[in-house]
Amino acid sequence: MSVKKYNFNEEEITCLCKTGEYIWIAFKGKEGVSRLYKSAIRDPEDIYFEISVPVDKIVAMKADDSYIYLAVEDDICIGYVLNLAIPLSVYYALEKLSGVDEYPVDIAIDENLYCYILTPGKDGNISTVYKYLYDGTNEDSIIMDESGKVINNASSITCDLSGNLWVVTYEDLSKLVKIYDDSGYTYDYWPIYKSY
Numbered sequence: 749m750s751v752k753k754y755n756f757n758e759e760e761i762t763c764l765c766k767t768g769e770y771i772w773i774a775f776k777g778k779e780g781v782s783r784l785y786k787s788a789i790r791d792p793e794d795i796y797f798e799i800s801v802p803v804d805k806i807v808a809m810k811a812d813d814s815y816i817y818l819a820v821e822d823d824i825c826i827g828y829v830l831n832l833a834i835p836l837s838v839y840y841a842l843e844k845l846s847g848v849d850e851y852p853v854d855i856a857i858d859e860n861l862y863c864y865i866l867t868p869g870k871d872g873n874i875s876t877v878y879k880y881l882y883d884g885t886n887e888d889s890i891i892m893d894e895s896g897k898v899i900n901n902a903s904s905i906t907c908d909l910s911g912n913l914w915v916v917t918y919e920d921l922s923k924l925v926k927i928y929d930d931s932g933y934t935y936d937y938w939p940i941y942k943s944y
Contacts (some may be wrong), residue, residue: 759775759776759778760775760776761773761774761775761776762774762775762776762782762805762806762807763806763807763808763809764809765809765810765811765816766789766811767811767816767832769788769789769790770786770787770788770789770796771786771787771788771789771792772784772785772786772787772809772811772816773785773787773792774806774809774818776805777801777803777804777805777806780802780803780804781800781801781802781803782800782801782803782804782805782806782820783798783799783800783801784798784799784800784801784806784818785797785798785799786798786799786835797836799830799835799836801818801820801828802822803820803821803822803825803828804820804821804822805820805821805851806818806819806820807819807820807821807851807852807853807854808852808853808854808855809855810855810856810857810863811832811857812857812859812861813832814831814832814833814861814882815829815830815831815832815861815882816829816830816832816835817829817855817857817863817882818830818855819852819853819854819855819865819866820851820852821851821852822844822851823844824841824843824844825841825842825843825844826842826843826844826845826848826852826865826867826878827841827842827852827855827863827865827880828840828841828842829842829863829880829882829883829884840882840883840884841884842863842865842878842880842884842886843884843886845878845886845889848867848876848878849873850867850868850869850870850873851867852865852866852867852878853866853867853868853902853903853904854866854902854903854904854905855905856905856906856907856913857907858907858911859909859911860911861881861882862879862880862881862882862887863879863880863882864877864878864879864880864905864907864913865877865878865880866902866904866905866915867902868900868901868902868903869892869899869900869901869902870900870901873900874891874892874893874898874899874900875892875899875900875901875902875915875917875925876889876890876891876892877889877890877892877905877913877915877927878890888933890913890927890933890935892915892925892927892935894934894935897935897936897937899915899917899923899925899935899937900917900919901917901918901919902915902916902917902925903916903917903918904916910929911929912926912927912928912929913926913927913929914926914927915927916940921939921940921941922939922940923937923938923939923940924937924938924940925937
């Protein structure tokens, strides 16, 4: 196995996402603008184009066959969705809902063009998942505040083939949370024990 090192002139790579023969590379923002490069997967220095995203940081990315979904640190938007066919000109802003005062930590997507943006639930907040349609329409907010099952310090989210969401926390003990897509979004969790 060989390792090749690529040097970019940007300060910090915040996340990556692969689509077909391309890799999307997000760089931490400077003066409120983050950079997103579309590069060849076989040679990341071969940059096809650069997109300036008006946010402090792109924290996570996922993609399907049509769109690339971004979770971002910004005061107005919680995410963006870019059309893969024409990302330079067609994008949708996912505006923060009133009262959202945390930046997201991760994003998940399902097969129905929905994205789920996870906020952590730190400093007195509760972990929440915001469900958006690809066009920026907010569909739902899943606040994990059921009595006796409050979730805090969420760090990661994914979606399974049945449409259920899985969240993990970074508490001591960490929790694995399953949010059921049962037309009401209920959830259960299991503590994750250290075994060493």
